[in-house]
Amino acid sequence: MKSFLLGCVATVEKNRPYFAMLFIQFMYAGMALLSKAAISKGMSPYVFVVYRQAFASVALSPFAFFDSKQSAPLSCSLLCKLFLVSLVGLTASSNLYCVSINYTSATFAAAATNTVPAITFIMAALIRVESISIKRVHGLAKILGSVLSLAGAITFALVKGPSLGFMKWYPENQNHSSHLLTTVHSKVDIVRGSLMMLSANTAWSLWLILQGFVVKQYPAKFRLTAIQCLFSFMQSTVVAVAVERNNPSAWRLGWDIHLLSVAYCGVIVTGICYWLQVCTIETKGPVFTAMFTPLALVITAIFSAILWKETLYLGSVAGTILLVVGLYSVLWGKSKDGVKGENLEAEQTKEETRLECLVQH
Numbered sequence: 001m002k003s004f005l006l007g008c009v010a011t012v013e014k015n016r017p018y019f020a021m022l023f024i025q026f027m028y029a030g031m032a033l034l035s036k037a038a039i040s041k042g043m044s045p046y047v048f049v050v051y052r053q054a055f056a057s058v059a060l061s062p063f064a065f066f067d068s069k070q071s072a073p074l075s076c077s078l079l080c081k082l083f084l085v086s087l088v089g090l091t092a093s094s095n096l097y098c099v100s101i102n103y104t105s106a107t108f109a110a111a112a113t114n115t116v117p118a119i120t121f122i123m124a125a126l127i128r129v130e131s132i133s134i135k136r137v138h139g140l141a142k143i144l145g146s147v148l149s150l151a152g153a154i155t156f157a158l159v160k161g162p163s164l165g166f167m168k169w170y171p172e173n174q175n176h177s178s179h180l181l182t183t184v185h186s187k188v189d190i191v192r193g194s195l196m197m198l199s200a201n202t203a204w205s206l207w208l209i210l211q212g213f214v215v216k217q218y219p220a221k222f223r224l225t226a227i228q229c230l231f232s233f234m235q236s237t238v239v240a241v242a243v244e245r246n247n248p249s250a251w252r253l254g255w256d257i258h259l260l261s262v263a264y265c266g267v268i269v270t271g272i273c274y275w276l277q278v279c280t281i282e283t284k285g286p287v288f289t290a291m292f293t294p295l296a297l298v299i300t301a302i303f304s305a306i307l308w309k310e311t312l313y314l315g316s317v318a319g320t321i322l323l324v325v326g327l328y329s330v331l332w333g334k335s336k337d338g339v340k341g342e343n344l345e346a347e348q349t350k351e352e353t354r355l356e357c358l359v360q361h
Contacts, residue, residue, distance in 0.1 A: 045098035055266025089207020103193025118149035138336035145329025156319030
């Protein structure tokens with residue numbers, strides 16, 4: 001019995017990164033579903049962002065307080081940089097996401113998230129942060145994967161085709177379109193929401209790139225994130241006050257889906273999931289972490305069809321396939337870059353060792 005328990009513990013310990021990533025993707029799926037539910041039920045998207053960033057700041061504060069990896073003081077110049085980075089990546093991205101989700105579905109929100117790796121790669125290549133080698137297979141794979149990911153997102157948003165009947169669990173005579181979370185929007189609203197969602201992902205991708213520069217100056221990751229969430233809270237408050245200045249009731253929170261959504265997105269998604277991702281990246285690397293991203297789309301699509309009665313179309317499936325294929329193409333190319341870098345580093349180390357031996361002799 002003891003050996004069995006030890007074996008179970010060893011198995012769980014070995015597969016802990018996999019369990020962590022599965023948990024994270026379920027939480028991200030929940031974020032899309034709850035955000036859609038709260039905003040569709042009348043909560044102002046701008047106020048939603050304010051409360052979410054407030055909960056995130058509070059949740060990250062204990063981690064930031066005990067973060068002992070700080071190597072540089074917070075200068076005025078660095079604070080200004082963090083303020084601008086927060087404005088682009090957290091405030092603009094979150095507000096665009098929450099406004100656009102009112103015109104799209106939770107499934108599309110999860111699908112559009114899969115474009116982040118491709119958009120990040122394209123932007124990083126344009127500013128020379130990422131290298132591209134069109135003479136190598138993995139270089140072409142990254143370019144092709146980026147194009148396929150963007151094409152998949154556009155297909156998901158604009159192409160419908162026939163509906164998938166096997167996902168319709170509700171009776172045909174039920175007027176499911178009148179459901180609060182399945183409000184029928186015009187094509188203009190759908191296109192507008194899709195473009196805003198892609199703009200939100202573009203802002204988030206830019207934030208990811210800028211983090212690489214900022215973290216070198218301030219390596220205390222939890223403190224860095226907590227400060228940016230605090231800045232975003234202040235910026236989002238200004239935006240929300242300006243937009244909702246004639247609607248004081250928009251700030252009211254009760255014991256309902258509104259409070260649950262902002263607490264969930266702030267504490268669970270930004271707090272716990274961030275910590276789990278940092279731990280997983282340290283043990284398995286960023287490529288391993290990114291490979292689980294499409295799971296959130298699958299989970300969201302299934303629960304949206306069951307809970308919110310969203311209809312899935314053949315175009316959505318085609319767009320999803322393009323997204324997943326493009327994503328894994330980019331990730332495969334990135335993994336080959338990593339292997340090439342490791343081999344080059346090993347060769348350099350070997351050459352340095354050989355030179356040291358020659359010098360000693």
